[in-house]
Amino acid sequence: MSAAEYLPARLSLTSLRTAAAGCRGCDLYKYATQTVFGEGRAHARLMLVGEQPGDYEDRAGRPFVGPAGRILHEGLEASGIRTRDVYVTNAVKHFKFIERGKRRIHNKPKTIEIRACKPWLEAELSVIKPQLIVALGATAAQSLLGPGFRLLANRGRVITDAGLQAPVMPTIHPSAILRAPDSATRHSEMAQFIDDLRHAAKAITTGLPPAA
Ligand code: URA
Ligand code: SF4
Numbered sequence: 038m039s040a041a042e043y044l045p046a047r048l049s050l051t052s053l054r055t056a057a058a059g060c061r062g063c064d065l066y067k068y069a070t071q072t073v074f075g076e077g078r079a080h081a082r083l084m085l086v087g088e089q090p091g092d093y094e095d096r097a098g099r100p101f102v103g104p105a106g107r108i109l110h111e112g113l114e115a116s117g118i119r120t121r122d123v124y125v126t127n128a129v130k131h132f133k134f135i136e137r138g139k140r141r142i143h144n145k146p147k148t149i150e151i152r153a154c155k156p157w158l159e160a161e162l163s164v165i166k167p168q169l170i171v172a173l174g175a176t177a178a179q180s181l182l183g184p185g186f187r188l189l190a191n192r193g194r195v196i197t198d199a200g201l202q203a204p205v206m207p208t209i210h211p212s213a214i215l216r217a218p219d220s221a222t223r224h225s226e227m228a229q230f231i232d233d234l235r236h237a238a239k240a241i242t243t244g245l246p247p248a249a
Contacts, residue, residue, distance in 0.1 A: 075126025174210025
């Protein structure tokens with residue numbers, strides 16, 4: 038099973054969004070409220086890829102509008118990247134969760150679900166044609182660079198992969214900053230996150246790619 042058979046014949050952000058709303062490429066559509074497709078500038082130079090929508094995103098139908106989104110937007114602002122200049126999406130387009138009482142707790146997508154959803158991400162890449170992809174967290178990085186990819190050993194590096202439209206710079210997921218055990222750790226994690234985003238901003242303005 039995969040999203041491939043749901044792709045429209047002609048790729049545009051509008052046709053993709055419409056088609057993705059009806060995707061049944063894996064089981065996750067059964068439990069979530071709706072498909073949360075990417076959004077932003079059609080020809081953004083920077084594409085940001087998260088893991089999957091969270092509880093807020095699932096209800097709103099938009100990526101990164103909850104607490105993780107707040108951290109992301111803070112990071113973008115601090116690094117001089119304008120939100121309106123980027124395209125933001127997720128590796129997996131449906132919210133995967135476990136119900137605990139009235140709460141819905143995030144549940145990490147499996148490799149098979151990440152792979153099933155990848156045709157959407159590839160189609161977004163082929164329409165947007167970004168200069169650089171920022172992978173937010175291990176799931177996004179593994180979707181783009183393979184399931185064996187090690188995030189922490191490679192964060193902040195611009196990685197060129199022959200199979201991809203654009204180089205990828207992996208960094209941590211904004212939720213990891215929210216989960217920091219104390220405020221000192223949170224501050225240093227945030228500072229590193231901003232550093233990585235600045236590096237990404239520089240890579241697109243200078244047209245690098247710096248050595249991988
Ligand atoms: N976390 C993600 O990875 N993506 C979102 O859209 C929201 C939270
Ligand atoms: Fe389709 Fe992706 Fe949703 Fe699975 S998670 S149903 S592949 S859009």
